[in-house]
Amino acid sequence: MTKTNEKIHVLADESLGGIKREYVEVDRKAEVGEKIVIVDVILSFGTYHSGDVFDVATKRSASVRTACGKCLYDEEYRVLAPTNIVHIDGERYEMVDRKAEVDEKIVIIAPDDDLAVDGDIGKIATVTEVFSEEDIDASPMGWVKRSEYRVLVPAESSEEEPQPSDPIDVIANLATRVAELERENKRFKDEIDTLHKDNRRHGEEIAQLDKGVHTQSQRHLYRQQEIERVWECMDRIESEMEALKYAAKETDGKVAHLEADSDMRLFTAEEVAALLNAMRER
Template sequence: MTKTNEKIHVLVDEKLGGIKREYMEIDRKAEVGEKIVIVEKADCDDWYENGAIFTVNRDRPGKSHIESDTARCGGNNNGFILREEYHVLEPTDIVHIDGQRYEMADRKAKVGEKVITITKCDIYSKGEIGTVGYQSPPRYIYVRFETRAVAWRVPHEDYLVLVPLEKCEKTFENKNSGYKEIKNLIHNDLGITRQDIQEMISVAVSNEVQKLFESGKLDIIVGAKIDSLIEEGFRDGGRLLYGFKERVSQTVSDEVGKRIANVLNIKVEVRGDH
C-alpha cells in the first residue's frame, strides 16, 4: 500500500517554466522522469547523503530500483539507487510566486483573477503569469501577462487559475473557530454530551418515521417506484430478477432517509446493512 507523510519540499518545476512548486514525499516506486529524495542512504561509498534530490533517468526491469545520472560516482557508474533509499516527490497543486502561495485550480477564470499557462504556443510559454482583463466566451479569456505589454487571447485548456491560499486558509480558520466556540458552548456551558446529542437525533428520526407510516405518505411516495420495479422484474420470462427484494428494500430506505433529511434539515446517510 502506498504510504504518505507530511514532508513538503519546495522545488523548481521545469515543466512550469521554473515556477517553484510544492512536492510531497510518497513512499512508492518511482517512474522515469519523476523526482525522488534520499531518505535512508544504503551505501556509505555513494557521494550523496539523505535529503539529496534526483530525477529518475532509468528503470531497472523487473526490479523496484532506479538509476539517476546525477547520482553517479566512481563506485556507482550507473547512478543505481535502491528502492529502500528513496521516496517519490509528487507535485501538488500549490505553487509559490513572489512569496505568496497559490493553489492551481482547473476552472474558467474570472476577470481580475491571476492565471498560469500550462502549455506553450507562439505567443506565450509554460509558466507565464498573467491577470484576466476580460472574457471572450465561450472558449477564451484575454490575459495581460506580466512580461508583455498587451493582452492575449488564451483558451481555457491552456491555463490554470491561481487562487491565493492565504485567503482560503483564513476563511477555514474563521469557520473552524466558529465551530469550536459552538462546541464549547454545547459541552461546557450547556452541559450537553455527545451521547445526549445522539439520543436527541435518534428520538427526532424515530418520531418522523412514525409520522410517515401513520399518515400513509410513505405508501404514496414509494408505491410508484415499487410498481416500476415489479414491472421491470417480470420482464424476464415472468420471473422476478435476481436481487429484487434488496432493490425494493433499498428504495424504501432511500426515500425514508430523504424525507427525514428534508424535515429535520440534516444530512442523513442510510446504511444498506440495517
C-alpha cells in the first residue's frame, strides 16, 4: 500500500502488459531500467521540463542518460518506484503474493514458459478452481501456475486516481519558484559586488606597496649620495693632509734657518698654520 503523503504517479507499466500502475517518488540515484521524473530542471535548453517522465538507459557517476538520449543530472530527477497498486477498469487493486481463492481476480505477472502464449502477461482472470499445489484454474485462461500470478485485492482507500494539478496551485508553485530564483539572483549579484570591492581594495593595497617601495628607493638613493659626499670630503682631507706634510718638509729648513739667523721666538701652531696657508696661496 502507498502512504497518503507520498506523491503518486499513475503510469502504464510495460512489464505488466501496459496496465496502469502507481509509482511513488524516491530521492536517490536511478538504476538502469527504472523510471524517473524531472523535479528540478538545471540546464535543459527547453528539451525537457518538470514533470516529464523518462526510462533510464545508462548511468554515470553524477548523471543518467534516458532511453530517448537525454542526459540528466542526478539533482534534476527523482526515481519512480513501482508500488503494488494497479488500476483496472477505473478501480484500484493491490497485487498480493499469496494463494488465490475461488472467485478472486488475478493478474499474470510472470508467464510460465511451458504454458504461456503471446500476450498472456498482464491478463486479468477470475479463479474458478484451486488445486492442492496452489495452482488454479481461471477463466478465461485455464490452468495457471502459482508462480505466474498475483491476487488482485480491492485497495481499501478512498483515494481516487490523481487528478491534474489545480491551476491555482500551479501558479502558486511558479510564484514560489520565481521568488527563489530572484533570491538566488540577488545573492549572486551580492557576491559579484563583494568580489569587485575586494579587487579594488587589493589594487589600492598594491598601489600603497608600490608607493612605499618608491619611497624606500628614494631614501636609499639619498643615503648613497650622502655616503659619496662623505667619501669625497675624506678624499679631500687626505689630499690636504698630504699637501700639508709636503709643505712642512719644504718649510722645515726655512724655519730652522730663521731660528739660527735671528734670535726669533718659536712659532706657535697657529702661526705655522697661517704661514702654510700663505705659502699655499702663492
